[in-house]
Amino acid sequence: xxxxxxxxxxxxxxxxxxxxxxxxxxxxxxxxxxxxxxxxxxxxxxxxxxxxxxxxxxxxxxxxxxxxxxxxxxxxxxxxxxxxxxxxxxxxxxxxxxxxxxxxxxxxxxxxxxxxxxxxxxxxxxxxxxxxxxxxxxxxxxxxxxxxxxxxxxxxxxxxxxxxxxxxxxxxxxxxxxxxxxxxxxxxxxxxxxxxxxxxxxxxxxxxxxxxxxxxxxxxxxxxxxxxxxxxxxxxxxxxxxxxxxxxxxxxxxxxxxxxx
Amino acid sequence: xxxxxxxxxxxxxxxxxxxxxxxxxxxxxxxxxxxxxxxxxxxxxxxxxxxxxxxxxxxxxxxxxxxxxxxxxxxxxxxxxxxxxxxxxxxxxxxxxxxxxxxxxxxxxxxxxxxxxxxxxxxxxxxxxxxxxxxxxxxxxxxxxxxxxxxxxxxxxxxxxxxxxxxxxxxxxxxxxxxxxxxxxxxxxxxxxxxxxxxxxxxxxxxxxxxxxxxxxxxxxxxxxxxxxxxxxxxxxxxxxxxxxxxxxxxxxxxxxxxxx
DNA sequence: AAAAATAGTGTCAAAATATAGAACGCTGTG
DNA sequence: CACAGCGTTCTATATTTTGACACTATTTTT
Numbered sequence: 001x002x003x004x005x006x007x008x009x010x011x012x013x014x015x016x017x018x019x020x021x022x023x024x025x026x027x028x029x030x031x032x033x034x035x036x037x038x039x040x041x042x043x044x045x046x047x048x049x050x051x052x053x054x055x056x057x058x059x060x061x062x063x064x065x066x067x068x069x070x071x072x073x074x075x076x077x078x079x080x081x082x083x084x085x086x087x088x089x090x091x092x093x094x095x096x097x098x099x100x101x102x103x104x105x106x107x108x109x110x111x112x113x114x115x116x117x118x119x120x121x122x123x124x125x126x127x128x129x130x131x132x133x134x135x136x137x138x139x140x141x142x143x144x145x146x147x148x149x150x151x152x153x154x155x156x157x158x159x160x161x162x163x164x165x166x167x168x169x170x171x172x173x174x175x176x177x178x179x180x181x182x183x184x185x186x187x188x189x190x191x192x193x194x195x196x197x198x199x200x201x202x203x204x205x206x207x208x209x210x211x212x213x214x215x216x217x218x219x220x221x222x223x224x225x226x227x228x229x230x231x232x233x234x235x236x237x238x239x240x241x242x243x244x245x246x247x248x249x250x251x252x253x254x255x256x257x258x259x260x261x
Numbered sequence: 262x263x264x265x266x267x268x269x270x271x272x273x274x275x276x277x278x279x280x281x282x283x284x285x286x287x288x289x290x291x292x293x294x295x296x297x298x299x300x301x302x303x304x305x306x307x308x309x310x311x312x313x314x315x316x317x318x319x320x321x322x323x324x325x326x327x328x329x330x331x332x333x334x335x336x337x338x339x340x341x342x343x344x345x346x347x348x349x350x351x352x353x354x355x356x357x358x359x360x361x362x363x364x365x366x367x368x369x370x371x372x373x374x375x376x377x378x379x380x381x382x383x384x385x386x387x388x389x390x391x392x393x394x395x396x397x398x399x400x401x402x403x404x405x406x407x408x409x410x411x412x413x414x415x416x417x418x419x420x421x422x423x424x425x426x427x428x429x430x431x432x433x434x435x436x437x438x439x440x441x442x443x444x445x446x447x448x449x450x451x452x453x454x455x456x457x458x459x460x461x462x463x464x465x466x467x468x469x470x471x472x473x474x475x476x477x478x479x480x481x482x483x484x485x486x487x488x489x490x491x492x493x494x495x496x497x498x499x500x501x502x503x504x505x506x507x508x509x510x511x512x513x514x515x516x517x518x519x520x521x522x
Numbered sequence: 523a524a525a526a527a528t529a530g531t532g533t534c535a536a537a538a539t540a541t542a543g544a545a546c547g548c549t550g551t552g
Numbered sequence: 553c554a555c556a557g558c559g560t561t562c563t564a565t566a567t568t569t570t571g572a573c574a575c576t577a578t579t580t581t582t
Contacts, residue, residue, distance in 0.1 A: 012314060013274050014274060017278070018320060018335070021339060025340075028349070029349065030349070053273060053275050056397070061382075062372070063516075064512055066372040066482070071350055074283070076343065076347070078286045079286075080344070081287045082336065082340045083340055085286065085287070085288060085289045087331050111344055112348075112351075113351075114351045115355045154348055161511070162348070162355070165356055165511070214342070214344075215338075218345040219345070220344050258337050
């Protein structure tokens with residue numbers, strides 16, 4: 001949050017709008033206009049005027065009590081689009097490809113998107129038997145390595161509330177459908193920092209996932225290896241955990257260097 | 262007085278800046294300014310000026326050849342921050358969506374805004390016949406389930422003062438235009454905790470609403486189901502009251518735990 | 523390689539919008 | 553119940569934004 005721009009403090013409406021959006025994006029909680037202004041120190045009427053404009057544009061929206069502001073649908077849409085397509089993309093693909101080649105199986109990057117995970121990038125192996133999940137598709141949280149990893153990264157309040165809303169639909173015999181067992185699994189994932197999926201989403205499919213972290217060490221994406229059970233045993237997949245973690249660290253560094261710090 | 266928002270897209274510099282950012286975020290490849298303008302159709306000097314500003318702000322950056330534009334560090338940073346903090350933001354839409362899916366009809370959240378109610382969020386069903394009330398639009402207090410619920414939640418002094426200002430314009434044959442009948446209706450709503458609207462605002466439209474409460478149990482928003490009479494009878498809608506109340510309780514918990522959502 | 527088409531830059535005066543001071547009313551809090 | 557902080561409204565000022573026009577540079581076509 002070192003926004004010490006020694007540049008000319010030229011007053012531009014775009015600049016003001018952007019600084020407000022930045023503050024909102026950086027906050028974990030919805031903010032009152034006055035709270036936003038704590039760091040910006042704009043004149044009160046100015047602040048409110050700009051916020052109203054942003055709200056009218058769908059970039060911000062009001063919280064339920066009508067008093068706080070949070071990111072609006074358009075802002076969220078832009079962000080997801082950006083993460084999927086951004087300049088990080090080429091470097092990301094390189095890291096991803098190297099990992100996939102070393103491991104010999106399909107590797108994926110996914111981001112949380114509402115109450116599901118969304119695949120934003122993938123490198124596929126040449127094996128004839130592959131996963132049929134195109135980039136852009138969504139998978140549930142409760143029965144995938146990535147989704148469980150995301151759930152395990154939340155605060156306990158957030159997790160409880162989100163879990164309450166999820167329907168734990170059984171996809172296979174191994175799917176966690178008992179909330180308590182799932183909670184225990186998430187706890188284990190949290191302490192182990194590695195998420196494992198053992199035919200919980202699709203039969204014959206194994207998956208392990210680790211976190212790609214952004215500012216403050218928060219999970220902002222997941223990196224995972226998928227493999228059919230016929231080709232790789234559980235132990236064989238597990239041998240690649242260090243590779244996976246190394247690649248995830250590379251991604252985290254990439255994010256930090258391109259603006260995520 | 263259905264604030265039908267007849268205003269056309271006003272030219273605002275913020276809006277222009279945002280549409281440029283949207284185009285860049287949606288593109289997989291860096292774009293030339295002229296390519297951005299293909300969809301936006303702005304005057305040339307304007308386009309370049311805004312792009313320069315965005316570049317100076319770190320929201321866009323030039324590609325290596327200096328000719329194309331791509332997302333800048335600050336834009337990326339904002340997006341990553343947003344994804345990392347997305348947990349709360351998505352809970353609200355998740356709860357709303359699940360309710361709407363279970364009920365099978367459009368569900369809305371509205372907040373009191375002066376002498377009207379204002380829709381701040383909605384999840385629409387896929388039915389061809391829908392309510393044409395966009396998010397952000399206003400509806401009167403005296404002839405809508407949400408509005409009556411709000412009125413019923415006020416102290417008698419507040420209510421009297423507000424009612425005096427309202428003109429009880431008849432929208433349909435069922436609209437309460439007699440102050441005494443309305444007062445009785447409000448009393449009934451207060452004791453029942455559920456507000457019902459039976460073609461009082463629009464013909465063929467049914468609606469039920471319950472309260473989302475903030476600190477000290479005060480109403481701070483309403484949650485409602487809207488349905489055309491042709492699709493759902495009064496009894497069928499009423500069957501969903503428990504679902505509605507459960508979801509409203511979730512929202513209230515969300516407010517309590519997160520400072521607003 | 524030359525010509526034609528398209529893209530980008532600079533200037534400028536008019537228009538419109540943003541600006542921020544002061545004062546006011548509301549709300550929630552102690 | 554009074555106080556402090558927040559949000560709102562009003563207004564005069566001036567600053568930024570705007571886009572036509574003309575010109576240069578670059579890319580594409582022939």
